Amino acid sequence: MRQAYQVRLADLGDHGYLMCQLTSTALRDATKALLNADLALAEQVIASDVRLDSMRANAEQVAFELLALEAPVATDLRAVVSAMWIVADLQRMGALAIHVAKAARRRHPAHVIPVGVRPIIERMGRVGVHLADQAGLVLRERNLELARRLEVEDDLMDDLQRELFTLMLAPEWDNGVGPAVDIALLSRFYERFADHAVAVARRVVFLVTGENVGGDTTPAEGNYAPES
Amino acid sequence: MRQAYQVRLADLGDHGYLMCQLTSTALRDATKALLNADLALAEQVIASDVRLDSMRANAEQVAFELLALEAPVATDLRAVVSAMWIVADLQRMGALAIHVAKAARRRHPAHVIPVGVRPIIERMGRVGVHLADQAGLVLRERNLELARRLEVEDDLMDDLQRELFTLMLAPEWDNGVGPAVDIALLSRFYERFADHAVAVARRVVFLVTGENVGGDTTPAEGNYAPES
Numbered sequence: 354m355r356q357a358y359q360v361r362l363a364d365l366g367d368h369g370y371l372m373c374q375l376t377s378t379a380l381r382d383a384t385k386a387l388l389n390a391d392l393a394l395a396e397q398v399i400a401s402d403v404r405l406d407s408m409r410a411n412a413e414q415v416a417f418e419l420l421a422l423e424a425p426v427a428t429d430l431r432a433v434v435s436a437m438w439i440v441a442d443l444q445r446m447g448a449l450a451i452h453v454a455k456a457a458r459r460r461h462p463a464h465v466i467p468v469g470v471r472p473i474i475e476r477m478g479r480v481g482v483h484l485a486d487q488a489g490l491v492l493r494e495r496n497l498e499l500a501r502r503l504e505v506e507d508d509l510m511d512d513l514q515r516e517l518f519t520l521m522l523a524p525e526w527d528n529g530v531g532p533a534v535d536i537a538l539l540s541r542f543y544e545r546f547a548d549h550a551v552a553v554a555r556r557v558v559f560l561v562t563g564e565n566v567g568g569d570t571t572p573a574e575g576n577y578a579p580e581s
Numbered sequence: 582m583r584q585a586y587q588v589r590l591a592d593l594g595d596h597g598y599l600m601c602q603l604t605s606t607a608l609r610d611a612t613k614a615l616l617n618a619d620l621a622l623a624e625q626v627i628a629s630d631v632r633l634d635s636m637r638a639n640a641e642q643v644a645f646e647l648l649a650l651e652a653p654v655a656t657d658l659r660a661v662v663s664a665m666w667i668v669a670d671l672q673r674m675g676a677l678a679i680h681v682a683k684a685a686r687r688r689h690p691a692h693v694i695p696v697g698v699r700p701i702i703e704r705m706g707r708v709g710v711h712l713a714d715q716a717g718l719v720l721r722e723r724n725l726e727l728a729r730r731l732e733v734e735d736d737l738m739d740d741l742q743r744e745l746f747t748l749m750l751a752p753e754w755d756n757g758v759g760p761a762v763d764i765a766l767l768s769r770f771y772e773r774f775a776d777h778a779v780a781v782a783r784r785v786v787f788l789v790t791g792e793n794v795g796g797d798t799t800p801a802e803g804n805y806a807p808e809s
Contacts, residue, residue, distance in 0.1 A: 417662060424652035434645060437665070522759050530761045531750050537762040541769060 358423050361415055365436045366492065368412045372443040373489030373553070375405060377482050379450035380546060384478030386457040387539070388471060390464045398454035405447035412440040428560070435560040439492070442549040442556070446485060449546045456539055465535050467528040470520060474536075477513050477543040480506065484550035491554045495561050500554035510547040514540045586651050589643060593664040594720065596640045600671040601717030601781070603633060605710050607678035608774060612706030614685040615767070616699060618692045626682035633675035640668040656788075663788040667720070670777040670784070674713060677774045684767055693763050695756040698748060702764075705741050705771040708734065712778035719782045723789050728782035738775040742768045 379398050386395035416437045419425060425433055456465050466474050484506055491500045517540050520526065521533045558564060607626050614623035644665045647653060653661055684693050694702050712734055719728045745768050748754065749761045786792060 417658075420648065420662070421654055421658055426649055430645075430649055434648070434665070437662070438669075441666075441669075518762070521762060526758055530754055530758055533758045533762050534746070534749060534765040537765045538769060541766060 358419070361419060362425075362429060362432055365412060365415055365419075365433065368408060368415075369436060369439045369443065369553075370489050370493045372405060372408055372412075372440060372447075373485055373492060375401065375408075376443055376446040376450060376546075377485035377489070379405075379447055380453065380478060380485060381482045383450045383453035383457070384474065384482075386454055387465055388475065388478075390457060390461055392458060392461045395454040395457040395461070399451050399458065402447065402451050405444050409440045409444040413437060431560045431563060435556045438556045439553050442552045446546050446549045449542045449549075452542045453539060456535055460535070465532065465539070467532055470517065470528075470532075470536060473513055473517050473520070474539070474543075477510060477517075477540065480510050480513065481543050481546045481550070484510075484547050488550040488553040491557050495557060497558055497561060500558050503551050503554040507547050507551045510544055514544050586647070589647060590653075590657060590660055593640060593643055593647075594660065596636060596643075597664060597667045597671065597781075598717050598721045600633060600636055600640075600668060600675075601713055601720060603629065603636075604671055604674040604678060604774075605713035605717070607633075607675055608681065608706060608713060609710045611678045611681035611685070612702065612710075614682055615693055616703065616706075618685060618689055620686060620689045623682040623685040623689070627679055627686065630675065630679050633672050637668045637672040640664060659788045659791060663784045666784045667781050670780045674774050674777045677770045677777075680770045681767060684763055688763070693760065693767070695760055698745065698756075698760075698764060701741055701745050701748070702767070702771075705738060705745075705768065708738050708741065709771050709774045709778070712738075712775050716778040716781040719785050723785060725786055725789060728786050731779050731782040735775050735779045738772055742772050 379401050382394055383398045385391060386398060416433045419433050423429075484503060487499060487503055487506070490496060491503065517536060521536060526533065607629050610622050611626045613619060614626060644661045647661050651657075687693075712731060715727060715731055715734070718724060719731065745764060749764060754761065
């Protein structure tokens with residue numbers, strides 16, 4: 354019985370790691386679909402939703418059963434509770450990647466992103482994918498040093514978002530209202546994706562150290578829009 | 582011991598109810614601050630952040646201790662796990678209300694919302710406040726019928742958001758890019774606020790019935806932007 358329990362607990366951790374990889378892939382492909390107006394790739398990302406939803410549902414079910422049947426304590430209890438939070442963050446990251454893919458699908462065959470904005474969206478995509486990958490490593494290796502570094506990388510996303518808003522609100526912006534509205538929402542999706550990756554890392558810190566059970570688990574959100 | 586435990590469990594429920602009231606007030610005041618360019622009211626909403634954060638932290642701490650020390654089962658276990666989810670949703674609702682207040686502050690003394698858009702924002706505010714109030718009732722009365730009705734009201738928010746995007750993307754829109762970008766993000770905040778209120782109600786359904794432990798707890802998000 355004990356052994357089966359340890360196996361289920363370990364599975365729960367692996368589950369989170371696999372979901373990190375899936376969300377990373379989803380955001381990478383969604384960004385590619387967006388930048389290349391690639392409808393087939395967008396559809397493929399959108400279809401991945403079901404898998405992340407059912408992975409979250411399974412993980413929650415396992416976590417709940419472990420609580421009910423095994424009454425874990427100390428590190429094991431933190432591992433179960435953390436897993437419940439982490440899969441919620443990861444499902445949300447998947448949903449945000451899918452929002453990006455849906456923007457690509459909605460405007461197809463038109464391009465959503467004007468040429469002058471492409472480099473910033475590309476970088477936002479890269480930062481988001483990197484954060485998801487790093488969150489996966491933090492989770493697998495329980496690496497606290499890496500967890501703390503994620504916070505710094507998240508600042509990059511906020512900087513990119515500010516850059517984007519400065520571009521859109523400048524008098525030289527000649528792409529009109531529609532693309533600006535799309536880009537404002539897209540940048541919000543990337544920003545929130547990054548926030549959730551940082552939240553995953555923070556939950557691992559709690560898992561390992563017991564610090565901040567209900568502490569500051571929601572990363573500060575950037576002040577998205579420059580004064581104007 | 583048992584008695585103290587029941588008291589703590591009941592406190593956890595009251596905690597959620599109180600947080601519902603706070604987020605409802607926060608969104609009502611934030612919307613008023615936005616529509617009236619009322620800086621003092623906006624600052625007051627922004628200051629309420631700290632209280633919601635610490636209430637969430639306390640509730641998580643209590644929930645974690647109950648799991649560790651009492652190993653609850655059945656309905657009690659569902660109540661503890663639900664409370665952890667519910668306070669997270671409520672903290673997020675508070676954060677979204679604060680985003681609305683920050684938009685008012687950022688543009689002060691200018692008005693963020695052009696005259697033609699005011700009625701829709703007013704209605705989004707009212708729907709959001711109503712959903713938070715209803716979620717509080719669902720929580721206090723464990724009222725499943727009311728919980729199910731919240732889903733329908735959430736559709737209203739999606740309709741309002743679509744109306745808003747239709748206005749902004751019409752050729753007659755003459756308020757420029759800046760207000761459109763602000764409004765796009767604001768409408769997203771209202772929409773997500775409503776989604777989290779529905780999520781609270783769904784967690785109460787789980788608490789009472791045990792259905793959907795890891796099921797469909799994230800409401801479907803509306804297709805925010807019309808085809809154009």
